Amino acid sequence: MNDIATPIASAPVSPTSPNIAASTEAPIMTRPTGELVLEARNLDFAYGKTQSLFGVDLPVERNRITALIGPSGCGKSTLLRALNRIYDMYPGQHATGRVLLNGEDILSDRGSVARLKARDGDVTLNDSGLDTSALRARIGMVFQKPTPFPMSIYDNVAFGVRLHQKKSKAEMDVIVERSLKRAALWDEVKDKLTASGLGLSGGQQQRLCVARGIAVEPEVLLLDEPASALDPVSTAKLEATLMELKKDFTIVIVTHNLQQAARISDHTGFMFLGKMIEFRPTAELFERPQSPRTRDYVTGRFG
């Protein structure tokens, strides 16, 4: 290369250079072999004018745990929150691309399509007939900070179910017990179901949130750093719970704890500055990372 005439914009991008947003490297992906419950394709996301996700692909295999890792600000939480459309709450945040739930594109539900039609006047846009509220019952979410509702433990778990269906007391009792058992909380609370959810310890509250999330039998359960506010013992209990839940549910978990991702997940995606860098089966990603950036992150060179 001619040194004198090299413009700055085409300076070679070294593996550890931070100027990644301008690069067009394709993610290194090993797609799961099993059935995909949820899949994001070429997903962009922006807060107002600031774009935070760039063409992200995320395949989520049924009955597996998929982990998203990466340094702070890489967009893993943003990606998670784009999957169940919780960002709808905040005007000025929008996603483009495709998110397929069992093949149906959930980004084009009735409400958002109506808005797009109104804005662009395009009458050919098709909506999938999905109603956002019903959608959210199929994709559950557990947040970083335990958020028990100000009501009894029983009512907490029953809350989501009651939104969508009418159940008799007997039927609801069964659902509540089953959900609490699956969340490994039943033994600790079975005698005080009418006590307030706020009276539980941090770890118990988080498992209550898990029970609440799975009571509606979602197709996918999303967890955003669920153990970061918990002590090590509660964390271990939560991880064991998730490994058990995997039999019945599909789980996506965002975590900044690399050991946790290595312990419990089947697939792991490493993200950096809003892009999916590498997505591989967990053992392969940690033992033989193919991207230099991934290698630097999982060996602790930066984070």
Added chain:
Amino acid sequence: MSTAAIDIEPKAKPARAQSAASETIFRALCFSAATLLMAALAGVVVSLIIGGWPAFHKFGLGFITSTAWNPVTEDYGAAGPIVGTIVTSILALIIALPLALGVSVFLVEFCPKRIARPIAIAVELLAGIPSIVYGMWGLFVLAPWFATHIQLPIMMDFDSNSLIGRIFSGVPNGANIFTASLILAIMILPYMAAVFRELLLTVPSQVREAAYGLGSTSFEVVAKVMLPYVGKGTVGVIMLGLGRALGETMAVTFIIGNSHGFPHSLFDSGSTIASTIANEFAEATSDMHTSALIALGLVLFVLTFAVLAVARALLAGNKN
């Protein structure tokens, strides 16, 4: 995957609890309530303008400067009540401000933590006492005491033509501009102390500790570091207190003597806008009388609005 407890068909109707209709209705209800608030305030302003218009139309702007008040000849002027309002409020402020500053500084800087809480609560209790109770106390306790122990001695010791004699002349019944200001001061004191205390608490502890660490005395920390830090907020507190005092009715009505003219001395009886309306409205003798009273109300509203708008602007800068 086990049998789903919930059958969610993509096109199923959502449960009643969160149907689109109930969402819209609830939001509309909340919005209506907020708008109702605006409408109420607008209503107050409009009704004051409409009601006071006849008086302003008849007297023009001279209404504000005239000291007449004669229901028989239908000649009304707002100067007496306006002057009374402003004088009592400013006097109350002069008395209350140093006290409020002192109380709040004491509570924040010097008071041992254990008794600071009870004292702060006691000061808040003072703020909660209804104005009519202040009024009664003023009329039956403060006024006679003032007449006996302050007014009479002054009148007896000083020649009524001397400067002091003239400033303090008046019927020695304790019902005058000065005692009304005193009562007002006690009323706005706890309020100003509370707001000022909160302002002082916004000073970051590092700043205070740095000042003390340099060897400053408490006085210097307060005067040279904390007060400047709080800055505009102090003026905001002053304006808030002023706004409160301007609108106070019952406490003043009992003890101001309720005469319409221009007060000639501190110990002369007078009137405020609020006390005049309170005393005369129910038995106003004619439409013009009523209109004059409402016009007074409009003047009071403009005054309080202006003061409060300034106070708010000054205090907004200090909200953390």
Added chain:
Amino acid sequence: MDRALRRKLTNGIFVGACGLATIIALAALVLILWSLVKEGVGGIDANIFTMTQPAPGSPGGLKNAITGSILMCGCGMAIAIVVGILAGTWLAEYGGQTPYGHAVRFLNDVLLSAPSILIGLFVYEIMVAHLFGHFSGYAGALALALLAVPIVTRTTEDMLALQPNTLREAGMALGAGRGFVIRSIIWKAASAGLLTGGLLGFARISGETAPLLFTSLGNQFFSLNMAQPMASLPTTIFQFALSAYDDWRRLAWVGALLIAVAVLAVNTIGRLLARETHRP
């Protein structure tokens, strides 16, 4: 006098002055409460609550005044709580950050600090001069409602804003609509604070006199009819205190004591509740 000594002296005077100010403030409180108790306690007996106000010289009580106050304050608070909580909810959850929201908040503060007598004039124009044609308990209740609404609105907005956003997100993540989340989760979570707002509003209006003077006017007889002029403790106290009769004045003190005790009790309960909500 060297500089260090001068600084010490100034400081000493300053500390002393602040302490003196506090003592003066506390002394005022003590003096007022003491007068209230001294003058009012002696007159408290069963008659106060069972007999209506008397003609001068005859035995009587404050039954009509107390009942009237309770009716009008209750009615006023009912209106204020409904409108105030809804308006505060709108500010906190929906439009509080829009330009219109800022305007509403500002004007709410204006209403909060407006002289109560002007509110009375407004209600007079609407309800006494035009709607009913005469003084009424309803007019009094409306005036009181207008005085309490801004307090409830402001407290509601503050208390709702304290609730963490993740609580809302957790509710919506299960599929609940925004309004449903507010009603079934957020209101419940903030319930102690909302109650405080109601109590503070009640404390304010139970002692208000000026606006009642020309809306409900007063009634020497016992009456439960709110469409007619209605007695209230503050207006009765006003009338009796300024009269020339000793027994009327005695009753005025009793009334003042009753009001003061009620207001202080409600205020204390409200502040205790507010402290509870701030505990982590």
